[in-house]
Amino acid sequence: MHEKEHPDQGHHPVDPPATQRRVAKRTTVISGIAILFIAIAAAVVLAADALLLVFACILMAILLYKLSEIMARRFHMNRKIALTIVVVALTAIIGIGGWAMAPQISEQSTKLAEEIPAAVKRLQGEVQQHPLLKRVVDELPPPEQIVKQMGNMVPNAGLFFGGVIGALGNVVIILFVGIYFATSPSLYTQGALRLVPMTKRPRAKEVQQELGKTLASWLLGKAASMLIVGVATTAGLMMLDVPLALILGIIAGLLDFIPYLGPIMAGIPAVLLALSISPDLALYTALLFLGVQMVEGYVLQPMIEAKAVDLPPALVIVMQLIFGTLFGFAGVALATPLAAALAVIVKMLYIEDVLGDKPAQ
Template sequence: MDQRTDDSNEGQSDAPPRKDRGFLHRVVLVDGLAALFLLTLAGLWFASDALLLIFACMLFAILLHALSSALQRRLHLRSHMAALVIVVTLMAAVLGVGGWLMAPQLSEQASHLAQVVPTSLDQVRAALARYPRLKTLLAELPSNAQISKQLAAMAPNAGLFFSGVLGALGNTLIIMFAGVYFAARPRLYINGIIRLVPIRRRPRARAVLDELGTTLAKWLMGKACSMLAAGIMTAVGLSLLGIPLALILGIIAGLLDFIPYLGPLMAGVPALLIAFSASPEQALYVALLFGGIQLVQGYMMEPMIDQHTVSLPPALTIAMQVLFGAVFGMAGVALATPLTAVLLVLVTMLYVQDILGDDARPPAQQK
């Protein structure tokens, strides 16, 4: 009897106390979660280009879905697929015919632009060298070789997955084809994501995904109108001022308007350099033109567009452009604004509403 008691006590003394076992369990759980979090961050870092490309495909799919839904309502079509086919066909026809008609002029102006900008920059240096007080500014201007080197260094980061001219074409084809597939059967992919969520949280997950789609669709529609207006106003204004290469400069201004606040500044640099090569007065007129376009967009068009689309805080948008640009390069700058809209929706609905219990509204519902 005593021997069995001693053996039992000896076995109990070898086992860790219950408090120690609970502590060890929590330590292992926390370490495991930390390791999983670090592995997830590492995966996102190394796969950032592919993830940005997928996000661009989703943006194009959301745009196609929004356009086809609007067309379906206007024409009272029964099939969403028929509306999507009409939208894709019209877009392909417009791009094909427009590209065929404008390709020679665009090619000539693009090659001329690549030659004119370095020459104009040399003329700016020569003009600044005449003024002693501007020698400090002149010393800080990079040389043409340095600019070419910096552009070459930025080129690999300018794409989303591939680099170079063929890479840009490959990115465009991937975005177009994947976007069409996503837009053709959106519920298939949405339901697949929702199945990864616990059953009791699936209605809320569907509501969050629907809000994300609505927010991005409204932002894309508003941004498309803004880009078209910026391109037309820039091309027409430069033509009236007698600035050469007005068409290609207008297209550049329209495309860069996809990046709010920073894009128009980037678009104005080559136009100012070309105008300065003619005369400083011409450069002043071009600066006034771009300033007037920004005033029209900022105080007339943007408020009207925001009433029907999405209004994002300007300071937050610029901060996110700097952050994503530092982490992901030019692709991060280009996609910073829609990514900011996504983060605002997730934070508002999943944290502010669900955890804090606040009745804050997502960006698309703030009017």
């Protein structure tokens, strides 16, 4: 007779304690990831100004490194010597230029602060004569409140400290930290790579290099664009005999760092001042800004995007609105390079690595 087979023979009973341990381990891991995510999100929100300041320092370092690299390659010299020359040259140009134009800039800035409220009042008086526009004007705040709101943007323009002194402090921090980063970039890039698992480090290095290349190309192109826009706007306003042409041109050049929204912000005070003289001059001033921005948008911007990253205008504006809402004026100013960096990360780490959609060779 055959020995009766036990019903459980050949089966390994599941150990309930082992199952419970696995479940507890998974729960702990998921909870830890959730807590880490919440902690990172809280840190980003609470330390947003400091993080934006660090990103601005990185942008400065990339710009200085790229300029020194170009000089070192062209003149066959040591890169650190080239970096020293670049820093000294930029400091001399800005310092001498600022010292030479400081009295005029200071005088025109004071006049601009006085003329804008008067121009707004004159504009409101003119529009009161038109019934359709009168409704819109009645909804606008008084000129004093408009100027106060514009003044409130100044502390928000600072990334870490508020006010004018804080803005100067930010410039000093960005410059010196950028110089330190640009002097020994490998010290910081290799340190960041050590935080990545060893098997992923080659790919992380590729992403890191692509980020640096993209931001460097964008910064060089944008710096050239800002200079051209500032000079062209100043020259055009002088030819039109618009008051305070120098300070308005400087504002136009600086705000050109912010695509799409920056030119509008720069054009409003110029058109208001021109309108205080005559409607025709205001029209010519608006056409001047429109012409400069058309050249910038159809000639300079494509050249920048050809070597950097092609960002759709709608995406840039949405990013400006989001970062502006979260971080103030500094978020608006840094939205485009942040969007360019995020585009590279999404493209390489998600589209290429996760989805497997490799770019065409």
